[in-house]
Amino acid sequence: MSVRDEHWTAPAQELSLARRKQIFAEAYRRERLRTWRIWLVGGGVFVVMVIAAADIGEVDLVHLWDRLPRFRSYFGRMVPDISLESLWPDLQRWFRRGWVWLRALWETVLIALYATSFGCIAAYFVSFLAADNLSPHPAVRFVARRTLEFARTIPELVYAIIFVFSFGIGPLAGVLALALHSFGAVGKLFADVAENCDREQIRGVRATGANWMQTMIYGATPQLGPDFLSYGLYRLEINVRAASVLGFVGAGGIGQELYNAIKTFRLTDASAISLMLIAAVIAVDMLSSWLRGRVIGKGRLSEA
């Protein structure tokens, strides 16, 4: 926080020490007052926003307190009856539809894998068009950026609902919806990274007479590859979670089963499915982190 320039110029002759101290004290006080005022006004606006939001959002803390026991009973019903004596049969009963759920979970992971791959491949090509230093033409860049924005602004489930209507119930709609949204999200990240690459290396390739595509492949991709892979893997983690709720609108995966279980109050089923889902998500996260570590590790080697 620096004392801002007040267009105050030093007078020609020397000032006495006392006078200088006085000027400084005044400027300091003015600055502190201004900071105080900004914080006060900002804080006030913030409080107003919170109150307005709480009103629209129907926040009712008393109601929440009243419902706390319901919370506990709900949770209680999710926990199955398991006793140590009949541990194995109890577990088997808890997961009695385990195989069905496993298949649905596998479908969920597949949806995420395919959607992320399709989205990333499309994003790879478009990102070069959307990067201002690499794009063949400013108009192309504009269109590319707007397309990416549109794709990532609309939530995945909105796409999913529309696609279920068009393509029918099932994972096909889910893959397309996730892929489209991922294309936008990842494309923006790729383009931003591409704008920061070393232009000299690209000039070197261009000077040999290579065309635009060759220049991107040999000049840009070697620099950006590890970053692209890293963002793609991160997107995979996000997409597995997104894929798990696609079933709520009929777009495939374990969502359908989970939704049914909760709505029909088969809460032990719901808890079993949730546990399997969490395990799957954690597994994918760990795999993705490990891969990302390997990829970035190799990349970093060059930044010696």
Place this chain on the structure above:
Amino acid sequence: MDRVSAAVGSGEMVAVIGRSGAGKSTLLNMINRLIEPTSGHILADGRDICRFRGAELRAWRRETAMVFQKFNLVQRLSVLTNVMTGRLNHPPVLPKSFGMFFEADRIAAIEALALLDLDSHALKRADELSGGQQQRVAIARALVQEPKIILADEPVASLDPLSTQAVMDALRRINADRGITVICNLHSVALTRQYCDRVIGISRGRLVFDGPVDQLDDAALLRIYGSHTALEEAT
């Protein structure tokens, strides 16, 4: 640049000298159209290259290979791949966009590296090499383009004296053995005298000297560099 007019014959080794900021880089970059001239013509074998577009322009860029001060190699790729990128515009073009180089391209690259004593480093990553070695890799890349002209923009400005000699020797050898025209920007008058036949002097965007190297006397140097201090820095 301001009304520069010069003619370079094939097979010459030309030095372009002048103070930094005088316009030497601009001149060179206009020849292969990495910078666009605002007016005038550049004629090569009678054709105006300023009118080239698309495939013609890329073909011209293949024929005027460039060697940069910062080498401009793709750091993460291997030395061999870097050299092979010089063949990207050699027909057939399409498979090369996907990384498939032909046997002939690979052999040309290895031969070029061998010529510059670098074939033992062929599989290393470009950034593992020293400055002088990287510049020679850049020269190898220029060589496989089978160019008519090599444009060297301050090729030795970032190098130590030993590497400088190696690189200038290589350029000289290529010029002598293969008859490729070499136009290089140099910041050192001594190097100019040692390696080049002809000198073009640029001062503030204007051509102030154009002649054989033995005509480069002190008066001419003063005209080119403008002041004694600048001249001392260059010698």
Place this chain on the structure above:
Amino acid sequence: MRDGPEKPAMPPAVSPSRDWRRERPELFFWTWSRLVILGLLAGIGGYVFLWGLGVLGFGIDRLVNGSLRLGQAIGLMFPPTAQGQLPLYIHAIGETLAMAFLGTLVAAILSVPLGLMGARNIMPVGPVRLLVRRSSDVVRGLDALIWAIFFVSVVGLGPFAGILAIAVNDTAILTKLTAEALENTDREQQRGVRATGAGRLSVINFGVLPQVFPVLIGNALYFFESNVRSASILGIVGAGGIGFYLMDRMMLSAWREVSVIVGLILVAVACIDFLSGRLRRRFIAGRGARVQ
């Protein structure tokens, strides 16, 4: 120095005088055996890929017919009309924004102490750290929409359930990010503070928090953006916001109203993205912390 009259230009070597393939085989990557292996792998990969597509229900006929229906639906979306329901939709968007705002706010506040408890360099007690990190992993594993159904069952329909869902999910996410940010702080600054003889709490206060603060604010703002998108969906399960109307109108195939709703969502998200971006730049740049 030139040594004599000009020599005629020599053409470049036409035929190689050395058999490079035999001399330096390691330079030739694509041997026949490697090509065969590549072909095999590509074949297997392609087969697996296509099999997966089949499992997921891909088919040329489905894709073509679906695209046609999609085109039809998009065609039916124009001209957009709200059928007089615009005030209702605007209120719903307001609910959506309120949900995102409060949910993120609560999560941001709660994630600070939890993040501190989950950071290796702050919390020396291992089991506590482990508990915090693992439970946040579990809570993170379930999407906000799942939490939304859960809260609807507990506190009833309406945006309150949505706020709670976003708050719970985001607390877990932000806790992880905060703990990681705390663990990644520059040691040197902490050492400097410790060298003045400061106690542990002061080291945290002056050596760690100032570095981490811009990152936390940046994360919170980024997730605010993301939560507006999530919040617009929660209505599908009754947790408030515009999602309910979206689903409802789509079920009725009222496409012209659907486009109005989607348009409203677009506008809301774009506005928040813009604001959040500006705030992030002010905070991260204005604090003098050069975050590259």
